[in-house]
Amino acid sequence: MKVLVTGGAGYIGGHMVLALRDAGHDSVVLDNLSTGFRWSVPEDVPLVVGDVGDYELVLQTLRAHSIDAIVHFAAKLIVPESLRDPLGYHLNNTVKSRSLLAAAVAAGVETFVFSSTAAVYGNASDRPIAEDAPLAPLSPYGSSKQLTEVMLREVAAAHGMRFVVLRYFNVAGADPAMRHGQCTANATHLIKVAVQTALGMRPSMEVFGTDYPTPDGTCIRDYIHVSDLISAHMRALDHLGAGGESLVANCGYGHGYSVSEVIDTVRKVSGRPLEARIALRRDGDPVTIVADSTRLRSSLDWQPRYDDLATIVEHTLRWETMLRERNLKL
Structure with missing residues (x-):
């Protein structure tokens, strides 16, 4: 199988490229390198530097490499930023996805895996949320992903495309072999921020609200290891490749941890102090959002390997330590 990975020089997309390579599949990366890194793409994987919204470039790439499937990661993904720049988010995440889909139809690509988000659900209940729950995003980020889901469903119905939409909860961790991890300098992911604070790379971190209706007053999230997330993508490609609907x-994973629990786990795993300052709530943050992953487990025969918060933190800690040591040598 030949797979185009959009955003394949980034955090999650980079792990996908490694997984495809490990499985013996050919991949091509399309990335504008706005947040991705050229060095993260293996030398034997073609890298097309360009924008996913460039219809002619995408069409040329799909045809030149005889692409069978597209896995679409390229997107802006910071909720507070999307509230400040809704038009930018809809341009990048919705309009450019429309262009990508148009090129896929023109090139005859019939298999598509889309990186969506739990943000489409909005302020979910305190119970694990299933895929048929009402969609009520609280941010332009969530709305932009929801609209792309709608486009993908309608394009599939009109043109015979088959797809898998994967709605991510909170992705964290790094490749256990330390080949790849989160490299963005000013990342906002809680576990990365907490680990960097424990390592002294940040003087302190902020906890955005301690007055939520949860046991300790902080928001609760379902954290999934990036390698388990990528295994879901691989299972999705296998499913579609076998003719699946x-x-x-x-x-x-189907269970969550509060912000305070994550910070306590980072302190325990790192063995270091960590200053966490209380700040005001952020707009667009749901109170609790935990996945019902029954469908993923049953329909795609997916089984996680790293369903343990301490393991996720430990892999993040190893990655951040390695990055820091490498940067000190440069």
Whole structure:
């Protein structure tokens, strides 16, 4: 199978490229390198530097490499930023996805895996949320992903495309072999921020609200290891490759941890102090959001390997330590 990975020089997309390579599949990366890194793409994987919204470039790439499937990661993904720049998010995440889909139709690509988000659910209940729950995003980020899901479903119905939409919960961790991890300098992911604070790379971190209706007053999230998330993508490609029907599936473990629990785990795993300052709530943050992953497990025969918060933190800690040591040598 030949797979185009959009955003394949980034955090999650980079792990996908490694997994495809490990499985013996050919991949091509399309990335504008706005947040991705050229060095993260293996030398034997073609890298097309360009924008996913460049219709002619994408069409040329699909045809030149005889692409069978597209796995679409390229997107902006910071909720507070999307509230400040809704038009930018809809341009990048919705309009450019429309262009990508148009090129896929023109090139005859019939298999598509889309990186969506639990943000499409909005302020979910305190119970694990299933895929048929009402969609009520609280941010332009969530709305932009929801609209792309709608486009994908309608394009599939009109043109015979089959797809899997994977709605991510909170992705964290790094490749256990330390080949790849989160490299963005000013990342906002809680576990990465907490680990960097424990390592002294940040003087302190903020906890955005301690007055939520949860046991300790902080928000609760379902954290999934990036390698388990990527295994879901691989199972999705296998499913579609075997003629499976289109589906939407949540990517999470089915249980959550509060912000305070994450910070305590980072302190314990790192053995270091960590200063966490209390700040005001952020707009667009749901109270609790935990996945019902029944469909992912049953329809795609997915089984996680790293369903343990301490393991996720430990892999993040190793990656951040390695990055820091490498940067000190440069």
